[in-house]
Amino acid sequence: MQTPLTIAIDGPAASGKGTLARRLADYYHLPHLDTGLTYRAVAHMLIRNGWPLDDEAHAIEAARQVDLASLDKHALSAHEVGEAASRVAVIPELRRILVEKQRAFARNPAGAVLDGRDIGTVVCPDADVKLYVTASAEVRAERRLRDIESRGGRADFAEILADIVHRDERDMGRADSPLKPAADAHLLDTSEMSIEAAFLAAKAIVDDALAKRDKA
Known part of the structure; x- marks a missing residue:
């Protein structure tokens, strides 16, 4: 019987972890949260x-x-x-x-993909694959601005950037379950990556983990 696959994805706001999590969940046919x-x-x-x-x-x-x-x-x-x-x-x-x-x-018996701030460190410390997805604050602010504008909204880049920096400080500085990469997480900086490139990089990491698990 195939052991369920659990993928834990962490990272700051607008790093691309949500999009990546959905792509991986769809590809490996896993429930996503x-x-x-x-x-x-x-x-x-x-x-x-x-x-x-x-x-x-x-x-x-x-x-x-x-x-x-x-x-x-x-x-x-x-x-x-x-x-x-x-x-x-x-x-x-x-x-x-x-x-x-x-x-x-x-x-879930079918396995799962979870993304958030403390998945690999607190929620699923025994996950089969742990990814920490990040990008520079400026890139993340630009992505957030494009997303808002694509939905017909308007926003100020400087305000978005300040908000992202503030949220990073709050998430990383809280006493309970701060945002940080798990010690055994694979770091994935998407600052200069397209969505497809980030997905292929993450897929390679998951496939490698699956291959090692099958040999064990």
Whole structure:
């Protein structure tokens, strides 16, 4: 019986990890979870109900209510929701609740691809393949700007860059599960890579891991 394949992908905002995770999940026919959406779901619930983002009691209750089967990527993609998610993600009890939900997803008998900030270090430390996807802050800001403009929106590059730098500092500096590459993660800098090039590089890493596992 084939052992399920688990792929853990971490990285900062707009590094390309989400796109890469979806491509890998599709190629290897694996369920995919963008764990960032779980934090966004909590933030969205707080905003929708008019609750302060620092209201830990309501945030923890919202985390308990998060249903991984009904995450609406479109509704949760708003910039203000992403910013709010980065703020509520520092609450330790909230993280523990969501991490357990994420681990349950990763135990899928069919395998799984998860992307986020602490997948290889906390959620799936025993994942078969760990990738840490990054890019320069300037490149990530440019990507975010293009994405906003492609959807008919308008934004200022300098403001986006400042926001990305600020989020990086908050995600990397939090005491609980900070953003950092796992010790055994493969680093993939996509600053000068196309989506296709990044996918092929990641695929080569996964295929190599599968080949070694088959020989074991």
